[in-house]
Amino acid sequence: MKTRVSNFGNRIYDLDGNGLIVLFTRRDSNRKNYHARLRISGLKGCKRVSTGSSDFREAEGIARNHHSILRDSSIGESSLSTKKxxxxxxxxxxxxxxxxxxxxxxxxxxxxxxxxxxxxxxxxxxxxxxxxxxxxxxxxxxxxxxxxxxxxxxxxxxxxxxxxxxxxxxGFIKMLPDSRFESKGRDLPTL
Missing domain, CATH: 1.10.150 (DNA polymerase; domain 1)
Known part of the structure; x- marks a missing residue:
């Protein structure tokens, strides 16, 4: 785990040392809850979530859980910040x-x-x-x-x-949805 102090005086914890899961506290918050910045290797962007916990070990477990869910759900995407x-x-x-x-x-x-x-x-x-x-x-x-x-x-x-x-x-999508259309008596697009 790498630890550093930000310009604002709060500690930032890089849990694995590779920048994929980072825990930090927010300076502007009265509560001392930890927040996580999550990255997936190979994808652009990051996701920030609140762990809702002021206990470091509990926040670490929550952050790792969020990261695994995010990693599993982002398979086949090119970016974590997808658009509508x-x-x-x-x-x-x-x-x-x-x-x-x-x-x-x-x-x-x-x-x-x-x-x-x-x-x-x-x-x-x-x-x-x-x-x-x-x-x-x-x-x-x-x-x-x-x-x-x-x-x-x-x-x-x-x-x-x-x-x-x-x-x-x-780069918003990795593959195009197939939208071919066959007009055989009002058929739907082919799968």
Whole structure:
């Protein structure tokens, strides 16, 4: 265990000496509870959690437990700080679609109206083929004027694919969900 004193006078304990699990007390808190900064090797970012304990040994056990849960749940991800679909969508709009593009208005409308409503609060790294299939089913039941045709669903999935490609290029997801669509009498996307 490596111990050092921060610039603010509180002690920082690196439990394994590699920076993956670090315990510290906060200077601005009246309580002396330990907090943990957790990193997963190979991933960007860190996660900060309160252990809720002022006992060092208990806080160490809680921090190690949080770290093992975090390590197991982050398999297949590229970052600990994952974004919601809505955040990635707004970043995509700012950087990828130019105002002069005539087809952009149609795709922006469809994405805002349907994909953002359905996927908005989902964590983008957790969206899989199953969620895309659920979106297609949901989309068939949610429309403004008429039941969407197969061509409409295909077009909206291609718009959605652009958002996922953007997220992939930026490192928010490690693999693209498969959103192929077969129009054999209103079939769902293939698995």
């Amino acid at each position: 679909f809505s955040e990635v969508f707004h970043l995509f709009l700012k950087t990828s679609i130019s105002e002069s593009n005539q087809g952009a208005h149609r795709s922006i409308y469809a994405l805002k109206r349907y994909a953002l409503d359905f996927f908005g609060k989902h964590n983008i790294s957790k969206i899989t083929v199953k969620e895309v299939n659920d979106f297609v089913i949901w989309r068939r039941l949610n429309y403004v004027r008429a039941i969407p045709s197969d061509a409409t669903i295909k077009r909206e999935l291609s718009y959605l694919r652009k958002v996922f490609r953007y997220a992939y290029k930026k």
